[in-house]
Amino acid sequence: MKVRGCNALVVTLAFLSSMLFSGAMAVASEPSLVLNGKLTQGSLIRGQVPVGSQVSLNGQSLTVNPQGKFVMGFERDAQATHTLRIIAPDGKTHTQTLTISKREYDIQRIDGLDQKMVSPPKSVLERIRNDSANVARARSGNRNYDAVFTRFSWPAEGPITGVYGSQRVLNGEPKRPHYGVDVGGPIGTPIVAPTSGIVTLAEDLYYSGNTVILDHGMGVFSTFLHLDSITVKVGEELNKGEQLGTLGATGRATGPHLDWRINLGSMRLDPQLLITDSE
Structure with a gap:
């Protein structure tokens, strides 16, 4: 029997058609941002921003590839709130507060x-x-x-x-x-x-x-x-x-x-x- 995993809660703040992974729902935001993954402790989040943007999480710069894609993660015992900051290609700075869920461990x-x-x-x-x-x-x-x-x-x-x-x-x-x-x-x-x-x-x-x-x-x-x-x-x-x-x-x-x-x-x-x- 093949094992099955947990549902992934997808958080998205605008649709980008070039995303390689599927499952994103879209709502309007400025600038365009897609986050794919479950906002919880232990999660890997994959994202995309407009090409040429800079991204940081809690003040730490994240690597953004030439297509505007990036990854970030939340450790096993990560705190509840985090600050995602995007500097758009036009130089404008946009800040998003992320709230992640706490997990109970066996x-x-x-x-x-x-x-x-x-x-x-x-x-x-x-x-x-x-x-x-x-x-x-x-x-x-x-x-x-x-x-x-x-x-x-x-x-x-x-x-x-x-x-x-x-x-x-x-x-x-x-x-x-x-x-x-x-x-x-x-x-x-x-x-x-x-x-x-x-x-x-x-x-x-x-x-x-x-x-x-x-x-x-x-x-x-x-x-x-x-x-x-x-x-x-x-x-x-x-x-x-x-x-x-x-x-x-x-x-x-x-x-x-x-x-x-x-x-x-x-x-x-x-x-x-x-x-x-x-x-």
């Missing part, structure tokens, strides 16, 4: 893990540091690549067994929140690209096992953890639906599943919010 208790995976021995600390540095490099680009503005699909078929934002307690020890969505299934289930992307990492890591990272452009990356096998190499460009590996239980995993994550740079966002009921 607490998950997982017992029976090998203690070395909960509190790793000193002998593997250097490997963990190297893994973290490699992952940071793999997510460090800000490529002008349009895949992020297209529709995302589920990378695997199966039931959802873990959700974004949940707090995990491993062997009785509280850990940082879970920042992905878990899809269960048998070992060997194909894992495919949820939308087009360029492979920036494909290797075995201590915690996440066989891991692949895809760059979807504009600083947005998908990460696929605990794979049984990897079928791609760094530098390959995948089309949506092309296989990148198989579902597994490598690394710190209690059973076979895919842990799919979305990052906007270092910001960890909810992949499930990118999936709509029309998928």
Whole structure:
């Protein structure tokens, strides 16, 4: 059975026919602005403004590509109100206050893990540091690549067994929140690209096992953890639906599943919010 995601609440403040992703409803505003996504904690928002505009969120400048498209995100525990500022090509400044909804997160208790995976021995600390540095490099680009503005699909078929934002307690020890969505299934289930992307990492890591990272452009990356096998190499460009590996239980995993994550740079966002009921 294919898993289904949450409805995406689309907020739009004018229609731009050149938007690549669908689902926008339009009302009048000045200047023309489209925002696509659910205004809630953990959400990735994709937007478009007139070509040549500048955009900032809470005083921080956002990258706007030559077509006037940009992305922004709200972290797991983001505050309720945010200020979006647009400087139009004519130099006029327009300010929009965005209000995002608060979410309630689950607490998950997982017992029976090998203690070395909960509190790793000193002998593997250097490997963990190297893994973290490699992952940071793999997510460090800000490529002008349009895949992020297209529709995302589920990378695997199966039931959802873990959700974004949940707090995990491993062997009785509280850990940082879970920042992905878990899809269960048998070992060997194909894992495919949820939308087009360029492979920036494909290797075995201590915690996440066989891991692949895809760059979807504009600083947005998908990460696929605990794979049984990897079928791609760094530098390959995948089309949506092309296989990148198989579902597994490598690394710190209690059973076979895919842990799919979305990052906007270092910001960890909810992949499930990118999936709509029309998928």
